[in-house]
Amino acid sequence: MMRCGALFASMICLFLWSGLGVAHPGQEPLRGTGNLGLVIERSTASVLIIDTTKRASVARVEGLGDLSHASVVFSSDQRFAFVFGRDGGLSKIDLLLGKVTKRIVQAGNSIGGAISDDGTLVACSNYEPGGVRVFDSKTLKMVADIPAKWTNGVSKTIGLVDAPGRRFVFSLWDAGETWIADFSSGATPVLTKIKGVGKQPYDGLITSDGRYYMVGLFGEDGMSVFDLWQKPISPRRILSGYGRGETRLPVYKMPHLEGWALAGDRFVLPAVGRSEILWVDKRSLEEVGRTKVHGQPVFAVARPDGRHVWVNFAHPNNDTIQVIDTLTAAVVHQLKPGPAVLHMEFLPRGNEVWVSVRDSNLVQVYNTRDFTKLAEIPAKTPSGIFLASRANRTGL
Amino acid sequence: MMRCGALFASMICLFLWSGLGVAHPGQEPLRGTGNLGLVIERSTASVLIIDTTKRASVARVEGLGDLSHASVVFSSDQRFAFVFGRDGGLSKIDLLLGKVTKRIVQAGNSIGGAISDDGTLVACSNYEPGGVRVFDSKTLKMVADIPAKWTNGVSKTIGLVDAPGRRFVFSLWDAGETWIADFSSGATPVLTKIKGVGKQPYDGLITSDGRYYMVGLFGEDGMSVFDLWQKPISPRRILSGYGRGETRLPVYKMPHLEGWALAGDRFVLPAVGRSEILWVDKRSLEEVGRTKVHGQPVFAVARPDGRHVWVNFAHPNNDTIQVIDTLTAAVVHQLKPGPAVLHMEFLPRGNEVWVSVRDSNLVQVYNTRDFTKLAEIPAKTPSGIFLASRANRTGL
Numbered sequence: 001m002m003r004c005g006a007l008f009a010s011m012i013c014l015f016l017w018s019g020l021g022v023a024h025p026g027q028e029p030l031r032g033t034g035n036l037g038l039v040i041e042r043s044t045a046s047v048l049i050i051d052t053t054k055r056a057s058v059a060r061v062e063g064l065g066d067l068s069h070a071s072v073v074f075s076s077d078q079r080f081a082f083v084f085g086r087d088g089g090l091s092k093i094d095l096l097l098g099k100v101t102k103r104i105v106q107a108g109n110s111i112g113g114a115i116s117d118d119g120t121l122v123a124c125s126n127y128e129p130g131g132v133r134v135f136d137s138k139t140l141k142m143v144a145d146i147p148a149k150w151t152n153g154v155s156k157t158i159g160l161v162d163a164p165g166r167r168f169v170f171s172l173w174d175a176g177e178t179w180i181a182d183f184s185s186g187a188t189p190v191l192t193k194i195k196g197v198g199k200q201p202y203d204g205l206i207t208s209d210g211r212y213y214m215v216g217l218f219g220e221d222g223m224s225v226f227d228l229w230q231k232p233i234s235p236r237r238i239l240s241g242y243g244r245g246e247t248r249l250p251v252y253k254m255p256h257l258e259g260w261a262l263a264g265d266r267f268v269l270p271a272v273g274r275s276e277i278l279w280v281d282k283r284s285l286e287e288v289g290r291t292k293v294h295g296q297p298v299f300a301v302a303r304p305d306g307r308h309v310w311v312n313f314a315h316p317n318n319d320t321i322q323v324i325d326t327l328t329a330a331v332v333h334q335l336k337p338g339p340a341v342l343h344m345e346f347l348p349r350g351n352e353v354w355v356s357v358r359d360s361n362l363v364q365v366y367n368t369r370d371f372t373k374l375a376e377i378p379a380k381t382p383s384g385i386f387l388a389s390r391a392n393r394t395g396l
Numbered sequence: 397m398m399r400c401g402a403l404f405a406s407m408i409c410l411f412l413w414s415g416l417g418v419a420h421p422g423q424e425p426l427r428g429t430g431n432l433g434l435v436i437e438r439s440t441a442s443v444l445i446i447d448t449t450k451r452a453s454v455a456r457v458e459g460l461g462d463l464s465h466a467s468v469v470f471s472s473d474q475r476f477a478f479v480f481g482r483d484g485g486l487s488k489i490d491l492l493l494g495k496v497t498k499r500i501v502q503a504g505n506s507i508g509g510a511i512s513d514d515g516t517l518v519a520c521s522n523y524e525p526g527g528v529r530v531f532d533s534k535t536l537k538m539v540a541d542i543p544a545k546w547t548n549g550v551s552k553t554i555g556l557v558d559a560p561g562r563r564f565v566f567s568l569w570d571a572g573e574t575w576i577a578d579f580s581s582g583a584t585p586v587l588t589k590i591k592g593v594g595k596q597p598y599d600g601l602i603t604s605d606g607r608y609y610m611v612g613l614f615g616e617d618g619m620s621v622f623d624l625w626q627k628p629i630s631p632r633r634i635l636s637g638y639g640r641g642e643t644r645l646p647v648y649k650m651p652h653l654e655g656w657a658l659a660g661d662r663f664v665l666p667a668v669g670r671s672e673i674l675w676v677d678k679r680s681l682e683e684v685g686r687t688k689v690h691g692q693p694v695f696a697v698a699r700p701d702g703r704h705v706w707v708n709f710a711h712p713n714n715d716t717i718q719v720i721d722t723l724t725a726a727v728v729h730q731l732k733p734g735p736a737v738l739h740m741e742f743l744p745r746g747n748e749v750w751v752s753v754r755d756s757n758l759v760q761v762y763n764t765r766d767f768t769k770l771a772e773i774p775a776k777t778p779s780g781i782f783l784a785s786r787a788n789r790t791g792l
Contacts, residue, residue, distance in 0.1 A: 030492045032429040032475025034787055053472055053515070076449055078474070079428025096426045117745040119449070164701050164746055165765050184765060209660075210701045229703060229723060264605075265661075265679065283661065305560050305606045305790065307625060327625060348788035349513040350560055369561050369580060389788045391430055392744035394701065 028096055033078040036095045037387035039363055040070045041380040048379050049095055052347055055365050055375035059098030065089035071112055072386035075137060076119030084113035090124055092140055102140045106133050114162040121183060123168045125160035132157055132170055143187045150175035159204020159215060161395045163228055169213050171201040197224045197235050206395035217243060225285060238285045243272055261302030261309055263326040268309045270297035277311060291329050294320050303368055304350035312341045333371055337364050345385035356382035424492055429474040432491045433783035435759055436466045437776040444775050445491055448743055451761050451771035455494030461485035467508055468782035471533060472515030480509035486520055488536060498536045502529050510558040517579060519564045521556035528553055528566055539583045546571035555600020555611060557791045559624055565609050567597040574611060593620045593631050602791035613639060621681060634681045639668055657698030657705055659722040664705045666693035673707060687725050690716050699764055700746035708737045729767055733760050741781035752778035
């Protein structure tokens with residue numbers, strides 16, 4: 001009888017423990033998720049989960065495959081991160097539990113991803129098989145497969161972004177086309193295909209208001225821009241001199257188009273193959289000036305208030321950051337964080353910037369007003385830094 | 397022996413249960429906080445905590461005092477909300493536990509509050525005693541007391557906003573001054589006092605980039621604007637016809653200046669005392685057009701992408717919302733949500749808008765593309781709706 005009681009109590013106990021254990025493995029304390037983020041550790045197939053209030057890493061998540069050129073988007077509740085790997089891996093990471101919730105390998109060769117404005121759809125841009133695949137953000141079950149078929153076969157796709165109204169926009173490297181996949185009426189997209197975009201589009205961006213989609217061209221100079229507010233949507237050629245140029249300058253690294261920053265009334269662009277940044281008028285989309293900088297720029301990122309732009313550089317100048325005042329277009333500060341500064345991410349209100357210094361195995365945190373270093377966080381070959389506040393923004 | 401075993405097992409069981417219970421009162425499940433928000437229930441001293449993914453309320457928190465004209469800011473981690481009551485109450489609410497963490501009555505008569513860009517300081521604007529008080533966001537202990545002393549006594553303060561660089565900006569109703577309190581070097585603010593702002597400043601706003609602070613005047617027409625990027629900072633008078641006018645129009649409700657929206661290159665303003673909205677060029681700050689609307693506008697809020705502006709109205713037209721296309725400046729849609737539409741809040745990426753309909757005791761949720769109603773959530777006399785994503789934005 002007593003034996004039975006003990007057994008019963010133990011069973012109840014086990015039940016309570018495991019029941020609660022499922023809800024809180026490791027007894028994770030309750031916490032907000034608005035100040036979390038991820039750092040890609042490129043060479044170790046891992047990511048660090050970071051806490052921007054503590055200025056510290058809180059967990060490492062491993063087993064994420066090839067993370068070269070990895071990118072990340074976040075769920076609307078800012079609990080989950082979706083990591084897009086170079087090898088077609090799509091990993092859903094729980095920022096609270098510090099573990100992989102679900103992982104699929106959705107293609108053989110992939111670059112870039114996006115999440116719909118309502119947070120329900122995650123899209124991946126693939127080289128092999130060429131096209132875009134769209135997944136349910138809860139389950140990672142495939143919702144839609146959009147092969148990039150054109151007259152000569154199947155194209156690699158690049159420059160995938162989310163646009164308002166459950167839409168994704170991307171471009172076809174081989175075909176020189178831009179497609180819009182509109183999921184506003186459900187799981188079956190309405191496709192709009194626009195031809196004549198230019199030779200070998202290599203990257204794309206969407207402005208933070210979701211209005212303009214811009215495509216960089218590898219096969220010719222200039223860019224194509226689409227005003228998504230107009231009907232019909234058609235490309236317009238801008239910045240005819242922008243690109244590798246007739247002299248075929250040696251380009252150490254094609255600049256990231258995500259690095260296009262809107263600072264006040266001007267976009268700031270990294271020049272291609274030249275130690276310059278370009279200023280482009282927001283209304284006319286014409287070049288209105290250049291600023292000489294320390295090396296070939298990779299990212300030119302505006303502080304969220306638009307007053308300063310922080311610029312990093314390609315090898316052999318990648319130990320340096322320059323800060324440019326957008327009122328005067330002059331370099332006002334220079335930092336030497338260390339070897340291989342790969343990425344800069346501002347806190348959403350711009351008071352701090354987080355910098356990955358790959359070959360120092362550090363993430364550094366700076367006060368953006370007085371440029372003092374606030375913290376150093378050990379990380380293994382850190383590259384991209386992605387904060388959960390991106391969940392609230394278009395085109396990131 | 398067995399009896400002992402049973403007891404022991406039960407004790408272990410109790411220990412585990414209570415131990416976990418301490419970490420998670422009510423055994424709240426782990427969850428992200430990026431999709432939470434608050435609805436002010438004006439007449440019952442309570443707020444609803446809402447979940448924008450579920451489109452539902454998840455808790456009610458009571459005992460918050462006089463919530464007429466209440467406003468809310470959020471901690472950087474998006475776990476806590478700070479509710480500013482009309483009676484000087486400052487309540488810190490835990491969105492995960494659904495309860496008041498700390499509540500103080502910091503003044504006798506108060507309106508408005510703000511949180512510093514680094515999330516560490518919460519400021520309250522007070523009528524009685526006139527001035528601004530600043531609190532540690534963790535503890536609600538007072539960090540600084542800034543009485544609004546001027547030549548004729550102590551002034552009521554209004555139009556309190558946060559500006560980049562741990563600064564707060566506010567104006568003095570009686571004195572016609574604007575003050576900047578700069579906490580960038582610690583807990584003791586450096587004060588800048590600017591005189592000659594105009595008669596009876598009644599409200600203020602800061603643009604979302606933190607550059608311009610604008611002050612509405614009750615005692616005369618026109619507004620004062622400050623460019624916070626220039627040194628020295630001095631006021632400039634704009635929109636000389638903006639205000640109650642020489643004919644002293646009957647004004648049912650002074651429009652909220654927080655309702656100034658930036659849509660593309662133009663600000664959209666509710667006119668004072670007229671059934672119109674005004675378009676103001678962002679660069680020149682001059683009026684460039686007007687659109688006739690259904691009644692005297694209260695809020696004119698831009699959808700986050702800037703394509704549409706949603707407008708609600710003062711009594712007796714407060715059952716209606718009009719939607720204006722910012723490309724054409726034309727009204728493109730009209731809704732009748734019900735009696736006393738008091739506030740509209742967009743999800744951060746603009747796909748939905750949440751609307752409080754006070755006299756229907758409902759919060760309604762609309763798809764912003766096709767204007768379909770997605771949900772109705774019961775609420776007691778709902779007024780302001782505040783989403784946790786405001787934590788990431790300046791001047792909200």
